[in-house]
Amino acid sequence: MxxxxxxxxxxxxxxxxxxxxxxxxxxxxxxxxxxxxxxxxxxxxxxxxxxxxxxxxxxxxxxxxxxxxxxxxxxxxxxxxxxxxxxxxxxxxxxxxxxSTEVDGQPPILTEEFEVVEEILKADAGWAKALARRGLKPDAVIPVSLSAGHFGYEDEAGRRVIRSLGFHQPQKGDQWWAHPIDGLVAYIDLIDRSVMKIIDDELVPVPQESGNFQDPDYAGPARTSLKPIEITQPEGVSFSVDDGLVTWENWKLRLGFNVREGLTLHQISFYDRDQQRDRPVVNRASIAEMIVPYGDPSKVRFWQTYFDQGEYLFGRYANSLELGCDCLGDIHYIDAVVADKFGGPRTIRNAICMHEEDYGVLWKHSDMFLGVNETRRQRRLVISFFTTVGNYDYGFYWYLYLDGTIACEVKATGVVFTSGYPEHGREFATQIAPGLGAPFHQHLFCARLDMAVDGQRNAVDEVDAVRVPVDARNPYGNAFGRQVTRLRSEAEAQRHADPSRNRVWRISNPDVLNRVSEPVAYDLIPEGLPTLLADEQSSVAARAAFATRHLWVTRHADDERYPAGHLVNQHPGGMGLPAWTSADRCVDGEDVVLWHTFGLTHFPRPEDWPVMPVDSTGFTLKPAGFFDRNPTLDVPRSGGAGHCGGPSGSASH
The missing domain is CATH 3.10.450.40 (Nuclear Transport Factor 2; Chain: A,)
Incomplete structure (x- = not known):
């Protein structure tokens, strides 16, 4: 390697x-x-x-x-x-x-503001009293400070507020997520450096089991049965990178990185060898916002809802990736530079990882009559970064495939946010270890896809599979069809996925036809998992309206970048997509942007403790008449004993 x-x-x-x-x-x-x-x-x-x-x-x-x-x-x-x-x-x-923070909302939270909360709480008599009620001392408690949201409280208007829960750390180095102090929360003014309110509700026993998954005494001895896997490319990689411009096979794109969105992809194009030209597909692709709403309505936790981008800036917390751990193979790393709190540069070493992966069979056919046995291997270019926001770690992976497919996958791992779990149970949480709960929650991401399917003028159709009843045209009842609905305006283009109808959204260019006289197109293929499950009257539904739909389509505007608005922290909502689409602009044959909400609904399991195995979610952009024929006919046979081609090895079936 x-x-x-x-x-x-x-x-x-x-x-x-x-x-x-x-x-x-x-x-x-x-x-x-x-x-x-x-x-x-x-x-x-x-x-x-x-x-x-x-x-x-x-x-x-x-x-x-x-x-x-x-x-x-x-x-x-x-x-x-x-x-x-x-x-x-x-x-x-x-x-x-x-x-105007009372009107516009607050800027995102600084890391040093999380750090100062511990000082504020340790000096507060009310906090010490609430802990003493539980037999705990402030020096053994880690305050976990979280964004406050917006609930119309008059005493919070215009103030920079954060809310803090407590976790017991019996000894330095212990995993405090194992020991939540339930029934207690502090509301803190970060500018006055004061405790505004303490809610000391029910007494719940602090769970005692260790969560030190990094400790062999807890996790057990490492297994010795796994044999090494080595990935090598003796002749080097097939891609090149020149000042952020990536060229791989027929793909070209430009890389970006910023403190809010993290990795961004720009000017994605595919060289069509039949037409001998670079054909644009996407102008700009990014994850433009994410929301993690929790479903515990208790007095001390009802407010738990985090915009990991708009409130915390998850690009700031990008990991420095390590060869053999986060990335495997012949790796190209790219550093990212962000600003520190004083405006100076801070370099995140190895923030972006790029490599190639074998992805199984690309296409195959064995024909006993022609004596043909041909197989080609699929390969993809992987561009990724990882960020850690509090207890969760998120990996963002963009995939480019040989056949013109683009995919995005998000991998969620880390430690679930914990709560106490009393004997009478919790209606909206899972008991994941004795006395230890984990509230139900979601991880919802919004991809911003500034499309350019063979040009800047695109249209979007909703394509559904439909049943056809038995009638004169379908006398045997075996037929099924396709229903295509043009989304002509921003109001019409607020849509939900429907896996039962195999629903996809087709982005086409009405000005460019393929050789069968159909507009060239790409399909956005959603997973179709739940959108925001909070009630439509809730605070989070107002603030994260983007997450109430799987799809929004807007007319492109340079200043429309973030689906929940520019300033999210402590904003009451209504900004971003709801505000922009109120104009109900035409999106039929225009310069359009697709906003796609996807994600996970997490009912935690005991298997998610003490550290959660990766759970994945994502979407796919797949060519649909963009090419005149299979664009991978020129992919060569792979090596090996059979060379993945030649006379058929089977004479009969």
Missing amino acids: TEISAQPPLQAAHPLAMYLAHEFQTAQSVLDEAGHLGEAVRFVSVLPEEPEKAEILKFRDGDRVDRRMRILLLDRATGDSSEAVVSITRKTVDYFRRI
């Missing part, structure tokens, strides 16, 4: 190139010179301010590149928040505004 590394260029040559360390330093200096910084001012997020799509589409090598960043600032002493757009190229502040 070999590890391939690449050094970034000193200056970006493309408007979508990943940002470099010196560019963060420049943005920091520009804001400082403009008088917008101070001792207590923190950089909450620094995001690429991508050029307008029209500008990107007309860009040619050698054109002038104006590199800009969008920056959220928070004064931790006063709570004042602001937003700026800085041109790194011109060294100017192009835009600056003060944020």
Whole structure:
């Protein structure tokens, strides 16, 4: 196995190139010179301010590149928040505004704010009293601080609030998720550094069983029966990476990374060898938001709902991936640079992993009459990153296949969020170990797919399988058909999946026909698992309206990037997709963006404790008349004794 590394260029040559360390330093200096910084001012997020799509589409090598960043600032002493757009190229502040936190919502939560909660609670007499009621001391309790949501509380309006649960840590190094302190929560003002309220409800015994899965005394001795698996590519990898531009087989795309979305894919195209041209498929693909709503309605947990992007910025917590652990094979790693709390560059080593995988049979046919026995192997390019947000770890995998298919898979693992489990039980939780509960919850992701199926003008149809009744045209009842419904407006294009009807959404280009005179197209194939299960009157349904539908289609707008809105933390909701689609713009033969909600509904199991095996969810984009014939006829036979082809080995069946 070999590890391939690449050094970034000193200056970006493309408007979508990943940002470099010196560019963060420049943005920091520009804001400082403009008088917008101070001792207590923190950089909450620094995001690429991508050029307008029209500008990107007309860009040619050698054109002038104006590199800009969008920056959220928070004064931790006063709570004042602001937003700026800085041109790194011109060294100017192009835009600056003060944020009205009561109206606009709060900037995402800083890591240092989680850290200061422990100091606040340890100094609070009410917290100490509630712990003493349970026979615990503050020094042995780990506060787990979580986003507050929005419930219309007057005393929280405009204030920067966080809520904190407690977990007992008997000894340093112990896994505190095993010992939740149930029936107790603190509401904290992060600016005043004060405890606003303590809710001390029922007394539930603190579970005592250890959760130290990393300890051999708890987990048991490692098994010795697994034999090594080695993956080698003696001639090296089949892809190349040049300043973020990836070329693999017929695919081309550009990589991006930012602190909010993590990995982003841009300008995905496929070279059609029959037509001898690069054909665009997707302008930009990302996971644009995710929501983890919990289903425990108790007094101390009803508010538990997390936007891991909009409230926490999950790109910030991207892991440094390790060869042989997170990635296996001949690996190309790419570092990502994000801003630290002072605006300086912080490099996440090996943030993105890229490699090839064998994926079984691509196509095969054995014909005894012709004496043909042909097999070709499928292969895919894997582009991935992992992030850890609190107790959960999420792996995001984008797959490109030889046959033009694109897929996205999210792998959820880590430690389930725990609660106490009293003798009388919990209606909305599972007992996963003696006295230890785990509330029901969901992990819902929203993919933003700025489509470009052979051009910028696309249409979307809902395609269903339908039964055909016995009648004159179907006298034997064996026929079944297909129902195609054009989604013409943003209101019509708010849809639910229906696996019972084999429902897919077909994105076509009405201006480009294939050789059978049908518009070239790709199908978005959903898993069709549940969307948001919270009641439509709930706070989370208002704040995460995107998660109430499997599909939204919007007319492209450069400033419509996040489905729950730009500022999510403590916002009452209604922003993002509900606001944009209220205009009910035409999406029939327009520049369209698909927003696809997918994810997991998790009723935790004992097998998920003390660390959860990976659970997966995702979706697929599959060519549907995009090509005139199978685009993999030129894939060569593989090696091996039979060379995957030749005379048929069977004379009869």
